[in-house]
Amino acid sequence: MRVKSFFIAAAALLVATHVSAQSAEQQVAQRVMSFYQTLNDGNAAAWAQHNSASYHGNFPREGTVFGTNQPDIAGMQQSFDSGAASYNLVVHNLDVSVYGNTAVATFYTTGPSQLASGALITGTYRVTQVWVREGNAWKVVHFHISPLET
Numbered sequence: 001m002r003v004k005s006f007f008i009a010a011a012a013l014l015v016a017t018h019v020s021a022q023s024a025e026q027q028v029a030q031r032v033m034s035f036y037q038t039l040n041d042g043n044a045a046a047w048a049q050h051n052s053a054s055y056h057g058n059f060p061r062e063g064t065v066f067g068t069n070q071p072d073i074a075g076m077q078q079s080f081d082s083g084a085a086s087y088n089l090v091v092h093n094l095d096v097s098v099y100g101n102t103a104v105a106t107f108y109t110t111g112p113s114q115l116a117s118g119a120l121i122t123g124t125y126r127v128t129q130v131w132v133r134e135g136n137a138w139k140v141v142h143f144h145i146s147p148l149e150t
Contacts, residue, residue, distance in 0.1 A: 024098040028131050031138045032094060032105050035129075039087040042080035044073045050140055052132060057143035079116035086114045101133040108148065124148040 022030075031050060038047040079085035094107040106128050113121040130142040 024103065024133075025096045028096045028098065028103040028105055028138050029094055031131065032096070032107065032129065033091060035140065036087075036089050036091055036109070040089060042077075042086060044077035044080060047076075048073045052134060052139035052141045054141055055139070056141075057145070075116075084114070084118075085116040088112050103131040103138065105129045105131060109145075 035047065035050045038044075038050070076085070089109045089111040092108040092110060094105065096103055096105045106126075108124055109127055110124045111122070115121065125145050125147055128144045129140050131138045132141050133139075
């Protein structure tokens, strides 16, 4: 029984060490990927958990949930559930730089986005997100998205 307890404690220590050893850059990169996965999954509440209360941004299209400090999460979920909105975005070339409790993530997204307004957006977009550490979690405070002109 003591041997089993020892191995359980050792495994827990290894897991805790691995999580704490993850760099801030890796943590933010993981949050970026999770941010987009929740959109792709159509889970508005989970997506909102990535955003700071002061979240805002600049998106070059009208009629999206983006660009406001307090997105309408219930309306967003209703759009997902009805099929009016859907995302199938892939993140490419993710780069994260951390400056204390602030991080800047730059990357590209590709894939279709069906917006609740009826617009279908496709193509490649440049994205910059600014993340801050709020307590133990990294949260988006600002973003900018613009189409990549070819």
